[in-house]
Amino acid sequence: MHDESDGAAAEADATVQRERAVQVAIVDDHESVRLGIRAACREAGYEVVAACPSVSELWVALAGRSCDVIVLDLSLGDDFTVTENVQHARSMGAAVLVHSIADRVGLVREALAAGAAGVIPKSAATSTVMAAIAAVARGDVLNNLEWASAIDADREFGKAQLAQRERDVLHLYASGLPLSQVALKLNIKVSTAKEYLDRIRAKYVEVGRPARSKVELLRRAVEDGILALDEHGHVE
Incomplete structure (x- = not known):
């Protein structure tokens, strides 16, 4: 009871x-x-x-x-x-x-x-x-x-050299979509989307800007102009 x-x-x-x-x-x-x-x-x-x-x-x-x-x-x-x-x-x-x-x-x-x-x-x-x-x-x-x-x-700020599909995955994932929805929107397998995400993280580590969490990936996407935030800090 x-x-x-x-x-x-x-x-x-x-x-x-x-x-x-x-x-x-x-x-x-x-x-x-x-x-x-x-x-x-x-x-x-x-x-x-x-x-x-x-x-x-x-x-x-x-x-x-x-x-x-x-x-x-x-x-x-x-x-x-x-x-x-x-x-x-x-x-x-x-x-x-x-x-x-x-x-x-x-x-x-x-x-x-x-x-x-x-x-x-x-x-x-x-x-x-x-x-x-x-x-x-x-x-x-x-x-x-x-x-x-x-x-x-600052020209020394190392931007990760992401391929277009990697940028697409980062844009959708950092915007808040789960990986399954990212895969659906891009018409790829979830395992493929995860591979892209792993590559993205590896490239950011290479330039000294690790992005372990989703929030850090969002931060990197904003820094590199892949995503824009409005004045309230929301994804546009």
Whole structure:
């Protein structure tokens, strides 16, 4: 016999989970920036779990705890590269939102290649930064002009050389279709569609831009102009 109290407790737990505040960590070597983002996050209803001048210090501060988003400056003045800092931050189980000066194109490119979820310039309005945090916490691809301009301006940003059928598969799959529907639309076998997807992933690994998950494939498709997002971050 089902215990109604158990059902009510489960529903209450689910509600708490849905309403859990976004957990944010901040890494910037300027105290004033850390304080400003912390205050804005709290006003937005986010929980700031740590604010540190380096990724290494964040690791110690979190002490094994996870968070949803790490807001990361690219120029920390430490002894680590941008790639190392982004990858170390991601290893903590969080999405990485780059918050830096937009004209540092090389560093932006390196951060995106290392797996950062997106870029937001330090000149952006606080409300824009808070919206970006919410977007990457949901797992959305952050679509902004700084991202696009950084890629367009940097000729060293390695685009995967995809064949037309590979681009077709990536376009449909990254748009949200399951592999079976991709195969149906292209009139190919599901196994063939999977082979194309494996090739696509391999090509992105070759240019230093791995795409292991569907969200990362969407990100690569946007970066390379295979897909476009509207102002709300939805596939056009």
